[in-house]
Amino acid sequence: MRASTIVLLLSLVLYSVEGQKLDEYVKTEGAWIFGVSKYFYVTDNEETCALKCEAEPKFLCRSFIYSPKTQQCVTLSGNSKTASLLRSSNSVLYEKRIYLLECKKGIGTDYRGTESKTATGILCQAWSSTYPHVPNFTPETFPDRGLESNYCRNPDGDSEGPWCYTTDSSMRFAYCNIQECEEDCMHCNGKNYRGKISKTESGLDCQSWEVQTPHTHGYRPSIFPEKDLKMNYCRNPDGEPQPWCFTTSPSKRWEFCSIPRCSTGPPTSNPGLECLSGNGESYVGKIAMTVSGKVCQAWSSQTPHKHHRIPDNYPCKNLDVNYCRNPDEEKMPWCYTTDNNTRWEYCQIPSCSGAAPEVEFLSEQVSSSAEPECYVDSGTTYRGTASMTISGKTCQAWNSRTPHNHAKTPENHPLADLTRNYCRNPDNDISPWCYTTDPRVRWEYCNLQKCPIPTDSEPPPAKKPETSSSPVKPELKPDCMVGKGESYRGTKSTTVKGYTCQAWSSQTPHPHSSFTPMTHPNAGLENNYCRNPDGDINGPWCFISTPDSVEWDYCDIPKCAPTEMECGKPKRTPRKCSGRIVGGCVSYPHSWPWQISLRTSFDVHFCGGTLIAPQWVLTADHCLTRSDRPSFYKVYLGIHREAATEATKQVRQVVKIFKGPNRADIALLKLSSPVLITDEVLPACLPSEDYVVPDRSPCHVTGWGDTHGTGGDGLLKEAGFPVIESKVCNRPEFLSGRVKSTELCAGNIHGGTDSCQGDSGGPLVCSDGNQYILQGVTSWGLGCAQPMKPGVYVRVSKFISWLEETIKENS
Structure with missing residues (x-):
C-alpha cells in the first residue's frame, strides 16, 4: 500500500473518531456562557475544539464554544445547568451530555449530575471537606471520579448506586435517590427512553427516522432534535402510551415496541397543582366536568367510550377517578364524557395566576391601506406581530423558559412590549429578533425588512424623453442582495455599527485564515467589501479594520425586489390570523x-x-x-x-x-x-x-x-x-x-x-x-x-x- 493511501485512511479514521466525539455533546447555536473559567484556543473546526476540551489541563471542561468565523475555540468549566447563557452572534455552544444528565446508568459510576442531597433529604458534605466526616474518597486521591462540590457520586462502584458523606455528624454516609436513565427500560410512557431497541411488539424491524420509505411521515430528526430520533430506535415523540416506530413492512405503518419498565420508581415530578399552569400537565385537582357541562367518564372505564388512556398505560399522569387531566400534551386538561354523542371535551380549569382566560378579538373590518410590516432604524420601536426568524423558525414566547432559558422577560423589560412570541429588540441589537422554538438554535434575527425611507412629497421633475440620437446611460444595478446574500457582489464596506471592513486578504488587525480569497475563491472576497462566504443566514458581513474587541460585524445590505416570477412571496404581508373559512x-x-x-x-x-x-x-x-x-x-x-x-x-x-x-x-x-x-x-x-x-x-x-x-x-x-x-x-x-x-x-x-x-x-x-x-x-x-x-x-x-x-x- 502506498504511503499516501495510508495517510488518507488514517485521516478518514481520525475524522470519523472526531465526528463521533461531537455526539457526546448537545449543540446550541447562538449561545455564550457567562461567568465561568475559560481558556481560548484557535482551531480549524469543532471536532478539534472538542479534543481541546477533552485534554484541558487547567480545569474540568464541561463545554466549549466554537466560532466558525474567527475559528476561536473556548473551553469552559460550566454549562447551562451551572451558569447563565447569553445571546452571541455566530457562536455555537457544545455541552457534554454527561454533565446535563440527572439520571444514572447501571450503578451510576459515571453519574455527573448535580444532586446534592441524600434520599432522605440530608445535605451532602463536600468531597474536599473533612467536617463532619473525614472522607476516604477525595478529589486529590481520586481525580477521575468526578468528586466535585458536594454532588452525589459513586467513586467505589457501590452496587446501591451514588452516595455521599452527609452533613449530619451521626450519619457518615447515605445513598442518593438518582433515577435510572431510560436506556434499557422506561419510566411512565417512555417519553425519555433513549435505548437501542428497534423491533416492534410483533417482531417487525423499525424504519429509520431519517428515511421516508416505505412510510412517509413528519417525524424527521431535524425537526424534532429534542426527541432523539436516532437510527431506527423505538421512541415516543408524540405522547403515546409507550415507545413505537414506523415499520419496514409496507402493510403496517407503525406499531408499539416492547420496552421493559424500570425497576425503580419514576423520576420525581413537579408538585401537582389544583389550578391551570401552562397546558395543565401538572393539574391534579378534582374538577370532573367539561366546558359544556358534561360529566367526565372515569379513566379506568370503557363505557360509553372505549380508549387506551387508562391508568396502567399512563402511570405517571394521575388518572384518578374521572378528574380532568392532560396525559398526552394537549392544549389543556380534558376528559372523555359520559355523553354517548360526545367522545371528549376540554375542561374549564381556573388559572393559577387568577387571570381570566385570554380571549383574542379579531376585527372583521380590514383597512385596504394596511401595509406590510417593517421596522425603523434598529427596530426597538417595532410593535408588529411577526413571529418567524430569517431562516423560517417559529419564535419562542418571551414569557416562556423553554426550550431556552433566558432573562429577556416582560417583567425585566417592561418597556420593550415583549408580547407573546412577537419579534422585538429589547437590547438595542441591529434589528428585531427572538429566541426560537428549535432547541438547537437559541436565537435568530427575524424575517423583517427595514421600512423604506420616505421621500419628499414634491413630485420629481419630469425627465426629458430620450430620443434615438440621445446617448443612453447604462442602468446601474442596485446594491442589494438575494436570499442570504451569498451572491452579493456590491461595494458596501461598512457594517451596521459603522465599522470599516478589513480587507479579506489582510490578516491584521484580526487574523482569519479560514476566510481568504485563497480558501474561498468563488465567494468574491475582493478588497474589503461585505460578503457572505459561509452562508450566514443573517446575510453579508466582514471582519472590521480596527483592533477592537469586536472582530466582525454584519453589513446592512437591502434585499433586492423580487423578480417577476418569484413564487410564494406576496407583496403584501399576510395577516396570518389563527383565531376562531369558519371562525377565521x-x-x-x-x-x-x-x-x-x-x-x-x-x-x-x-x-x-x-x-x-x-x-x-x-x-x-x-x-x-x-x-x-x-x-x-x-x-x-x-x-x-x-x-x-x-x-x-x-x-x-x-x-x-x-x-x-x-x-x-x-x-x-x-x-x-x-x-x-x-x-x-x-x-x-x-x-x-x-x-x-x-x-x-x-x-x-x-x-x-x-x-x-x-x-x-x-x-x-x-x-x-x-x-x-x-x-x-x-x-x-x-x-x-x-x-x-x-x-x-x-x-x-x-x-x-x-x-x-x-x-x-x-x-x-x-x-x-x-x-x-x-x-x-x-x-x-x-x-x-x-x-x-x-x-x-x-x-x-x-x-x-x-x-x-x-x-x-x-x-
Whole structure:
C-alpha cells in the first residue's frame, strides 16, 4: 500500500473518531456562557475544539464554544445547568451530555449530575471537606471520579448506586435517590427512553427516522432534535402510551415496541397543582366536568367510550377517578364524557395566576391601506406581530423558559412590549429578533425588512424623453442582495455599527485564515467589501479594520425586489390570523395572491383553487362535475371580494382539465392564456416531491366558503392551524383510518376553525422561510369546524411528477 493511501485512511479514521466525539455533546447555536473559567484556543473546526476540551489541563471542561468565523475555540468549566447563557452572534455552544444528565446508568459510576442531597433529604458534605466526616474518597486521591462540590457520586462502584458523606455528624454516609436513565427500560410512557431497541411488539424491524420509505411521515430528526430520533430506535415523540416506530413492512405503518419498565420508581415530578399552569400537565385537582357541562367518564372505564388512556398505560399522569387531566400534551386538561354523542371535551380549569382566560378579538373590518410590516432604524420601536426568524423558525414566547432559558422577560423589560412570541429588540441589537422554538438554535434575527425611507412629497421633475440620437446611460444595478446574500457582489464596506471592513486578504488587525480569497475563491472576497462566504443566514458581513474587541460585524445590505416570477412571496404581508373559512378572519386584500375563484359560466363562485404557473391552476377533482365541458368554467384572479369588483381582477376561461391519477381528489386546469403576473396575482410555490409537512407545523387555508355566521361573508377569509400527523389523525377518536397516504390532516382538534363548503379546491399553504409552499388542496371533512374532525387535504407533494409531466406535455 502506498504511503499516501495510508495517510488518507488514517485521516478518514481520525475524522470519523472526531465526528463521533461531537455526539457526546448537545449543540446550541447562538449561545455564550457567562461567568465561568475559560481558556481560548484557535482551531480549524469543532471536532478539534472538542479534543481541546477533552485534554484541558487547567480545569474540568464541561463545554466549549466554537466560532466558525474567527475559528476561536473556548473551553469552559460550566454549562447551562451551572451558569447563565447569553445571546452571541455566530457562536455555537457544545455541552457534554454527561454533565446535563440527572439520571444514572447501571450503578451510576459515571453519574455527573448535580444532586446534592441524600434520599432522605440530608445535605451532602463536600468531597474536599473533612467536617463532619473525614472522607476516604477525595478529589486529590481520586481525580477521575468526578468528586466535585458536594454532588452525589459513586467513586467505589457501590452496587446501591451514588452516595455521599452527609452533613449530619451521626450519619457518615447515605445513598442518593438518582433515577435510572431510560436506556434499557422506561419510566411512565417512555417519553425519555433513549435505548437501542428497534423491533416492534410483533417482531417487525423499525424504519429509520431519517428515511421516508416505505412510510412517509413528519417525524424527521431535524425537526424534532429534542426527541432523539436516532437510527431506527423505538421512541415516543408524540405522547403515546409507550415507545413505537414506523415499520419496514409496507402493510403496517407503525406499531408499539416492547420496552421493559424500570425497576425503580419514576423520576420525581413537579408538585401537582389544583389550578391551570401552562397546558395543565401538572393539574391534579378534582374538577370532573367539561366546558359544556358534561360529566367526565372515569379513566379506568370503557363505557360509553372505549380508549387506551387508562391508568396502567399512563402511570405517571394521575388518572384518578374521572378528574380532568392532560396525559398526552394537549392544549389543556380534558376528559372523555359520559355523553354517548360526545367522545371528549376540554375542561374549564381556573388559572393559577387568577387571570381570566385570554380571549383574542379579531376585527372583521380590514383597512385596504394596511401595509406590510417593517421596522425603523434598529427596530426597538417595532410593535408588529411577526413571529418567524430569517431562516423560517417559529419564535419562542418571551414569557416562556423553554426550550431556552433566558432573562429577556416582560417583567425585566417592561418597556420593550415583549408580547407573546412577537419579534422585538429589547437590547438595542441591529434589528428585531427572538429566541426560537428549535432547541438547537437559541436565537435568530427575524424575517423583517427595514421600512423604506420616505421621500419628499414634491413630485420629481419630469425627465426629458430620450430620443434615438440621445446617448443612453447604462442602468446601474442596485446594491442589494438575494436570499442570504451569498451572491452579493456590491461595494458596501461598512457594517451596521459603522465599522470599516478589513480587507479579506489582510490578516491584521484580526487574523482569519479560514476566510481568504485563497480558501474561498468563488465567494468574491475582493478588497474589503461585505460578503457572505459561509452562508450566514443573517446575510453579508466582514471582519472590521480596527483592533477592537469586536472582530466582525454584519453589513446592512437591502434585499433586492423580487423578480417577476418569484413564487410564494406576496407583496403584501399576510395577516396570518389563527383565531376562531369558519371562525377565521378577513384577510388583508391581495395578501394571498395565488388564490383563485373557480366559477361557472354564469359567474357564480363555487370552489377555490391555486395559481401554480401563469397558465395553470390546481384545484379539487370533486369540484369539476362538468369535466367534459372545460368551457363551463372560468377562473377569477386578483380579487379580494367575492363580487369581484376590483380593477385588479383578471378572468380566464378554462380550456383543458386534467384529472389526478388513481382517482385522487386533485385536478389541473389549463387557462385560455397566461395571466399577467402583478402584485395581486402571483403563483404559490410547489413542494419538493414526497415532502411531508412535520406534525404541528403552522399552515394557512383561504377561501370564500361558508362562514357559518362568523362574519366576513363575501370577503376572502383565512385561518391558521397546525398540520396533524396522519398517524394521529387516523386514531379512532379522530378520523379512524380514513386518511390515505396521499392526504394530510390540518385543523384545531377542539374545532372552531376549518375550511368549509366553497373553500374546496383551495390552497393550504405553509411557510418555508419567507416563501409560502402549497402543501395541500382542500378536499373533504366530516362537517365544518367540528371537534375532533380536522379537515383533510390532498398532499400536493405526492403529485409533483404528475404535475410536471402534465404541464410539460401540454404547454
